[in-house]
Amino acid sequence: MTLPAEFPSERSSARWFVAGMGAFFSLPAFILMAAFTGFGGLAHASGVTLAQSVAMSGLIWALPSMVVLVGAIKAGTPLLATAIAVSLSAVRLMPMTMALIPIVRDEKTPKWLLYWISHFIAVTAWVFGMTKLPDLPRRARAPYFAGFCMTLTTVNMGVTAVSWLASAALPPVAAVALVLLTPLYFILSLWRAAERAPTDRMALVIGMAVTPVAHHLSPQFTLLATGLVGGTTAFILGRALDRRRTAGAATNAAADLSADLGGEGR
Amino acid sequence: MSGLSFTAIDAWWWPWVFILVAGWLANDMWRFLGVAFSGRLTEASPIFTYVKAVATALVAGVIAQLILYPTGDLAATSPWLRLASPAIGFAAFRLARQHIFVGVAAAEAAFVLGWWAGV
Numbered sequence: 001m002t003l004p005a006e007f008p009s010e011r012s013s014a015r016w017f018v019a020g021m022g023a024f025f026s027l028p029a030f031i032l033m034a035a036f037t038g039f040g041g042l043a044h045a046s047g048v049t050l051a052q053s054v055a056m057s058g059l060i061w062a063l064p065s066m067v068v069l070v071g072a073i074k075a076g077t078p079l080l081a082t083a084i085a086v087s088l089s090a091v092r093l094m095p096m097t098m099a100l101i102p103i104v105r106d107e108k109t110p111k112w113l114l115y116w117i118s119h120f121i122a123v124t125a126w127v128f129g130m131t132k133l134p135d136l137p138r139r140a141r142a143p144y145f146a147g148f149c150m151t152l153t154t155v156n157m158g159v160t161a162v163s164w165l166a167s168a169a170l171p172p173v174a175a176v177a178l179v180l181l182t183p184l185y186f187i188l189s190l191w192r193a194a195e196r197a198p199t200d201r202m203a204l205v206i207g208m209a210v211t212p213v214a215h216h217l218s219p220q221f222t223l224l225a226t227g228l229v230g231g232t233t234a235f236i237l238g239r240a241l242d243r244r245r246t247a248g249a250a251t252n253a254a255a256d257l258s259a260d261l262g263g264e265g266r
Numbered sequence: 267m268s269g270l271s272f273t274a275i276d277a278w279w280w281p282w283v284f285i286l287v288a289g290w291l292a293n294d295m296w297r298f299l300g301v302a303f304s305g306r307l308t309e310a311s312p313i314f315t316y317v318k319a320v321a322t323a324l325v326a327g328v329i330a331q332l333i334l335y336p337t338g339d340l341a342a343t344s345p346w347l348r349l350a351s352p353a354i355g356f357a358a359f360r361l362a363r364q365h366i367f368v369g370v371a372a373a374e375a376a377f378v379l380g381w382w383a384g385v
Contacts, residue, residue: 031366031367042332044338047337049281052282055282055285056289059289060290060293067325067332068324069285071328073271073272074337076272076273077269078271078274079271079287079288080269081269082284082288083287083288083291083292086288086289086292086293087293087295089321089324089325089328091296092296092317092318093293094297094300095300095314096300097296097297097299097304098304101300101301101304102304105304111301114301115298115301118297118300118301119297121297121300173378173381173382175338176339176340176343177374177378179332179340180332180340180348180374181370183328183329183333184352184355184373185370186325186329188356188359188366188369188370189366190322190325191356191359192364192366194322195364197315197318199315199319200318202319203319203323204322204323204325206323206326207322207323207324207326207329208330210323211326211327211331212330212334214327215335223324223327223331226323226324226326226327227320227321227323227327228323230323230324230326231319231320231321231322231324232319232320234323235319235320238319
């Protein structure tokens with residue numbers, strides 16, 4: 001158990017890694033496991049094999065992208081259109097990574113390690129990193145975060161396998177309830193995540209509303225069309241709303257000012 | 267136009283190429299770019315807002331497809347039940363101060379009860 005005294009930093013990195021693994025036992029991690037349970041059921045219902053489902057969990061590690069991919073596979077979407085749709089659903093990973101990496105890294109953290117760690121960034125791990133890491137010493141952050149993320153991913157690959165197998169054996173009502181978990185979890189978590197982003201809430205509502213029309217016009221390219229039309233409309237409306245708010249804030253400020261000067265009977 | 271779908275080529279490796287290109291690469295390229303650019307782009311830029319809106323609408327499309335055009339056993343259920351149970355879940359979620367577990371549990375309970383009641 002005793003390590004040579006000349007490797008104290010290695011030993012403590014390993015200890016931080018294990019501490020990060022222990023941080024796995026948390027409410028957000030269990031919510032995510034419930035959502036992955038839904039993915040196993042969805043993949044099974046869509047004709048994706050057990051090995052493919054587990055590989056998707058490990059290689060993609062972002063539920064929205066995995067659901068888009070499975071949806072495209074089921075709809076018979078060509079590879080290029082699928083890749084574009086999945087990429088679009090994953091763009092948010094870039095700004096998330098850009099925001100998190102400066103918190104994770106230490107001057108001595110090697111580049112390859114940052115690229116490796118970035119693979120595990122998705123909503124749950126990102127929120128964990130942004131809230132927990134700033135309290136730790138710099139040196140501890142990369143190993144601690146790696147311990148947490150790699151445990152989260154590995155466990156959910158197992159959850160995918162178990163739920164895929166279970167959905168074949170479950171009574172139909174339970175299997176169907178499992179498949180329903182994914183859309184439910186997405187609507188609610190996206191709605192809540194967009195608390196301060198009215199554009200995203202509009203995109204969510206408009207996207208759902210546009211889907212039947214897009215599906216009627218072209219089942220193969222429904223997702224791409226929905227994303228572009230819904231997103232663009234929400235963006236334009238969001239900008240208009242912003243402008244009105246800024247204008248509103250200006251008049252409010254003017255009113256406050258006049259009130260301060262005794263202009264309003266107060 | 268059918269193109270190269272997941273089942274287009276009857277070889278064991280084709281689904282894996284599909285998953286690697288449209289799954290792994292389509293995701294990790296953004297994460298890797300994020301590492302490469304870390305510390306530059308701000309979340310306040312309009313481009314970022316637009317991209318995020320498109321991404322959100324796309325996921326909304328996925329949600330709507332799952333509910334409106336499902337496959338497997340879910341396809342055999344009534345569309346009214348599939349629409350009503352998420353609506354009930356959303357109402358419960360709002361009442362419970364945006365608690366995700368409460369919303370999901372309420373929707374699932376409504377769905378299972380509706381199924382047994384033969385809705």
